[in-house]
Amino acid sequence: xxxxxxxxxxGVLILGALWAAAFFVKSNGKSAIEYxxxxxxxxxxxxxxxxxxxxxxxxxxxIKPQISGIIDKIYxxxxxxxxxxxxxxxxxxxxxxxxxxxANGRVRNAELALNNAKIEYDRNKTLFDKGVISSQxxxxxxxxxxxxxxxxxxxxxxxxxxxxxxxxxxxxxxTNIRATVDGTILEIPVEEGDQVIxxxxxxxxxxxxxxxxxxxxxxxxxVDEGEVGxxxxxxxxxxxxxxxxxxxxxxxxxxxxxxxxxxxxAVQFKIEGDVKVDESVMIRxxxxxxxxxxxxxxxxxxxxxxxxxxxxxxxxxxxxxIATGEQQFERRDIEIGISDGVNxxxxxxxxxxxxxxxxxxxxxxxxxxxxxEEEDSEETAE
Numbered sequence: 575x576x577x578x579x580x581x582x583x584x585g586v587l588i589l590g591a592l593w594a595a596a597f598f599v600k601s602n603g604k605s606a607i608e609y610x611x612x613x614x615x616x617x618x619x620x621x622x623x624x625x626x627x628x629x630x631x632x633x634x635x636x637i638k639p640q641i642s643g644i645i646d647k648i649y650x651x652x653x654x655x656x657x658x659x660x661x662x663x664x665x666x667x668x669x670x671x672x673x674x675x676x677a678n679g680r681v682r683n684a685e686l687a688l689n690n691a692k693i694e695y696d697r698n699k700t701l702f703d704k705g706v707i708s709s710q711x712x713x714x715x716x717x718x719x720x721x722x723x724x725x726x727x728x729x730x731x732x733x734x735x736x737x738x739x740x741x742x743x744x745x746x747x748x749t750n751i752r753a754t755v756d757g758t759i760l761e762i763p764v765e766e767g768d769q770v771i772x773x774x775x776x777x778x779x780x781x782x783x784x785x786x787x788x789x790x791x792x793x794x795x796x797v798d799e800g801e802v803g804x805x806x807x808x809x810x811x812x813x814x815x816x817x818x819x820x821x822x823x824x825x826x827x828x829x830x831x832x833x834x835x836x837x838x839x840a841v842q843f844k845i846e847g848d849v850k851v852d853e854s855v856m857i858r859x860x861x862x863x864x865x866x867x868x869x870x871x872x873x874x875x876x877x878x879x880x881x882x883x884x885x886x887x888x889x890x891x892x893x894x895x896i897a898t899g900e901q902q903f904e905r906r907d908i909e910i911g912i913s914d915g916v917n918x919x920x921x922x923x924x925x926x927x928x929x930x931x932x933x934x935x936x937x938x939x940x941x942x943x944x945x946x947e948e949e950d951s952e953e954t955a956e
Contacts, residue, residue: 611897611929614920617877621870621912625845627795629815629861631786632848635755638779641748642772643667645764645782652762656753662762662783663751665770677733684722684729691715691722757787760859791849791857793825793865796835796842804869805830811847812866818855825849825865870912877917882930883910897929 646666650656695715702712761784764770773779793813797805811825829846847865851857883892892910895903908923924930
């Protein structure tokens with residue numbers, strides 16, 4: 575029994591030694607890793623930033639009433655194109671009882687003064703015709719009579735304005751709410767029956783409608799303080815709208831805010847740009863938009879793919895490895911410039927003929943190891 579166990583143990587050791595030898599030979603028989611190389615090339619780089627915001631009309635006018643009252647009738651709807659002077663709505667006046675009573679009393683007083691002036695005028699006219707009084711005295715009485723007539727007209731007009739909102743139902747009556755500019759009605763925030771307040775020195779008044787020219791739009795957005803210093807008025811913008819994904823719009827930067835606003839721990843600066851509207855596309859006010867700005871651009875410069883760069887752990891300076899022979903490389907420190915996230919500018923350290931090592935070779939190595947492990951497991955099972 576002992577002899578059998580001895581021979582079994584010896585057999586196991588021999589098989590183990592053979593397997594180890596086979597694995598060692600196979601491992602050393604693998605081909606060496608071959609690194610690809612890339613040459614620097616001449617290209618252009620644009621460094622861009624994106625500002626988020628929205629597209630709004632350049633000028634938006636709010637129509638407010640000149641008299642308080644109740645909306646009696648609305649004639650137009652939102653989205654309708656209007657001309658200056660078009661009737662939008664009519665207000666029904668609800669007069670103040672005290673003001674109405676005072677206006678009525680003024681009319682009665684003016685009528686009494688007119689009756690008295692007429693009596694004096696008629697009596698003195700007879701005397702003037704007979705030559706009893708002078709021409710100057712009669713002219714003074716005629717002036718008083720004419721002023722009394724005008725006062726009655728004024729008092730009655732004021733009474734009608736307080737009672738109805740207009741003196742005679744003319745097209746310029748305060749109760750008629752009309753468009754003051756050409757454009758499109760963006761919003762009518764009131765309904766028939768709503769009470770409105772007139773615009774005055776102490777109150778902005780109730781907005782009955784807002785009108786804007788949708789052919790004149792601007793982009794309004796914000797940029798970070800780290801990039802605002804590179805912007806200049808007049809720079810070109812490329813506007814993309816969330817609602818119109820298949821079309822870009824050109825614009826020019828026209829305003830950069832002199833003061834920033836802190837948002838979520840970062841200082842943001844407001845910018846505006848004139849958008850060149852295509853007449854074939856309907857742009858609605860308030861569309862969300864992104865503006866692409868070119869912060870820096872260089873043409874015909876030496877570049878390499880940014881993926882070829884490595885950075886020294888101690889100095890954080892960039893370097894690459896250059897081929898010196900067949901799969902032989904040496905380190906070379908370089909100086910880089912601007913980058914667009916894909917390619918990076920080479921300021922110094924490389925020439926067009928240099929062959930730069932590509933680093934991303936980890937996946938093929940892992941794949942080879944997995945295949946070897948599978949083969950080894952199969953051999954063990956056998």
